[in-house]
Amino acid sequence: xxxxxxxxxxxxxxxxxxxxxxxxxxxxxxxxxxxxxxxxxxxxxxxxxxxxxxxxxxxxxxxxxxxxxxxxxxxxxxxxxxxxxxxxxxxxxxxxxxxxxxxxxxxxxxxxxxxxxxxxxxxxxxxxxxxxxxxxxxxxxxxxxxxxxxxxxxxxxxxxxxxxxxxxxxxxxxxxxxxxxxxxxxxxxxxxxxxxxxxxxxxxxxxxxxxxxxxxxxxxxxxxxxxxxxxxxxxxxxxxxxxxxxxxxxx
Amino acid sequence: xxxxxxxxxxxxxxxxxxxxxxxxxxxxxxxxxxxxxxxxxxxxxxxxxxxxxxxxxxxxxxxxxxxxxxxxxxxxxxxxxxxxxxxxxxxxxxxxxxxxxxxxxxxxxxxxxxxxxxxxxxxxxxxxxxxxxxxxxxxxxxxxxxxxxxxxxxxxxxxxxxxxxxxxxxxxxxxxxxxxxxxxxxxxxxxxxxxxxxxxxxxxxxxxxxxxxxxxxxxxxxxxxxxxxxxxxxxxxxxxxxxxxxxxxxxxxxxxxxxxxxxxxxxxxxxxxxxxxxxxxxxxxxxxxxxxxxxxxxxxxxxxxxxxxxxxxxxxxxxxxxx
Numbered sequence: 133x134x135x136x137x138x139x140x141x142x143x144x145x146x147x148x149x150x151x152x153x154x155x156x157x158x159x160x161x162x163x164x165x166x167x168x169x170x171x172x173x174x175x176x177x178x179x180x181x182x183x184x185x186x187x188x189x190x191x192x193x194x195x196x197x198x199x200x201x202x203x204x205x206x207x208x209x210x211x212x213x214x215x216x217x218x219x220x221x222x223x224x225x226x227x228x229x230x231x232x233x234x235x236x237x238x239x240x241x242x243x244x245x246x247x248x249x250x251x252x253x254x255x256x257x258x259x260x261x262x263x264x265x266x267x268x269x270x271x272x273x274x275x276x277x278x279x280x281x282x283x284x285x286x287x288x289x290x291x292x293x294x295x296x297x298x299x300x301x302x303x304x305x306x307x308x309x310x311x312x313x314x315x316x317x318x319x320x321x322x323x324x325x326x327x328x329x330x331x332x333x334x335x336x337x338x339x340x341x342x343x344x345x346x347x348x349x350x351x352x353x354x355x356x357x358x359x360x361x362x363x364x365x366x367x368x369x370x371x372x373x374x375x376x377x378x379x380x381x382x383x
Numbered sequence: 384x385x386x387x388x389x390x391x392x393x394x395x396x397x398x399x400x401x402x403x404x405x406x407x408x409x410x411x412x413x414x415x416x417x418x419x420x421x422x423x424x425x426x427x428x429x430x431x432x433x434x435x436x437x438x439x440x441x442x443x444x445x446x447x448x449x450x451x452x453x454x455x456x457x458x459x460x461x462x463x464x465x466x467x468x469x470x471x472x473x474x475x476x477x478x479x480x481x482x483x484x485x486x487x488x489x490x491x492x493x494x495x496x497x498x499x500x501x502x503x504x505x506x507x508x509x510x511x512x513x514x515x516x517x518x519x520x521x522x523x524x525x526x527x528x529x530x531x532x533x534x535x536x537x538x539x540x541x542x543x544x545x546x547x548x549x550x551x552x553x554x555x556x557x558x559x560x561x562x563x564x565x566x567x568x569x570x571x572x573x574x575x576x577x578x579x580x581x582x583x584x585x586x587x588x589x590x591x592x593x594x595x596x597x598x599x600x601x602x603x604x605x606x607x608x609x610x611x612x613x614x615x616x617x618x619x620x621x622x623x624x625x626x627x628x629x630x631x632x633x634x635x636x637x638x639x640x641x642x643x644x645x646x647x648x649x650x651x652x653x654x655x656x657x658x659x660x661x662x663x664x665x666x667x668x669x670x671x672x673x674x675x676x677x678x679x680x681x682x683x684x685x686x687x688x689x690x691x692x693x694x695x696x697x698x699x700x701x702x703x704x705x706x
Binding site: 173194198200203209211212215216220226227232307383 | 456459460461581583586587590591592593594596597599600601602604642646647648699
């Protein structure tokens, strides 16, 4: 159970995240997705229960040890100060370096790899405060990748990306899972969730309403119950479900 | 490379301004080497008047610049400066209370520093709940406490006799005139440890400027760093104000100039802000001394005018810098 100011937002959640899988967390606005992610990251202390990294409770780890093992990638807040993309991405090495050690060859390699993976090599010397929303989100992703953590927690990683780059994002995150990382994504976009995730949990009012493979969760009757409107769910040639909600007036 | 060149040029300009500030004054040009070769006469003027004045400009300007850079990085707000959390209003209240009571100069500095510290501590206390300090409440609390203290200061001004009023007004406008080595010592006490701590925290400040959650996710102990940043910023601004009164805009302008020339990394922005803060205050003091023949202006008037013009120019040119 976790929440704010004594009021629980998510409750009764028992969840395992496995190495090598992409786990999606979805649900309507206010269902508790971001709160769950905050609790999983250790930023929000659960009111009941605990979060473990392997056998170790997350609260038993030091701040930097936790950051070496777990990377949290936010929605990409606007940056006010004129860092270059390379400087910003290099911040992801802080858990390995601390406040005083300088970047070494291993750090340079990690920075270059993160820039290449997110397609930001050509923009490495541009200022982050002047990037478009989608480019800034890619810079945030690159910074998170640069941490080289075994678990990645992402909050709406595709919200500012165009359709083509969403496909690239799917490729990056699937590639990380294939290398044995555990990836947890909060996603609003159900069609992206269908393509990206091995496993999906659907939250409703802070509880798990459904969980399993995307095709088991993204069913018309389940979505209808949670979202208050049954969508059209069809399958295209590649086997992924496609979800279409009919337009309607605000309730 | 560009950053190092810019800092070197700024350091060179600062050295020239300091040299002129020591060499030229009300008594005309004096050779700076007389500081060591002449025990009385010109050497005494240099030692007791011009050198402390120049060093005070260096320390106080550098402190205000670094303090502004810390506050802007912490608030993630390019218009933040130490005065927004009540440092200047607290100092003004402390100083005017003591001046109204007719106490001597060194007590004024002490009272100004105490006022700045108490105001900042009050604002921080207001903004901290369950061990977490909210930057928004800090900003709004700063405005509330500043407004309250300004009202009290206005009330106190009515109690100051007409003869004392001139020194009160001069103090409120900020000045480096008639300051001695004790004022240099106060400013140095703030700058030396403050600069050391700020530089040690520079990498963490880079992380904080992308947001608290983001910094925490990278393993930064955010609350500890916040307290350190606010404490150091208040110490530096408090000692600067205690030693030379309220200097407008120095804490706002210096970090902007630094970022414009050296980029966003605090490892460069902090020394840059110190250099530009010191340059701004010592150069403004030179202007204040020589702009009107036979009359000296308070340096706060010069920094106020330059600062306002700079801010307007910066806003107008912002699009060009971003292109």
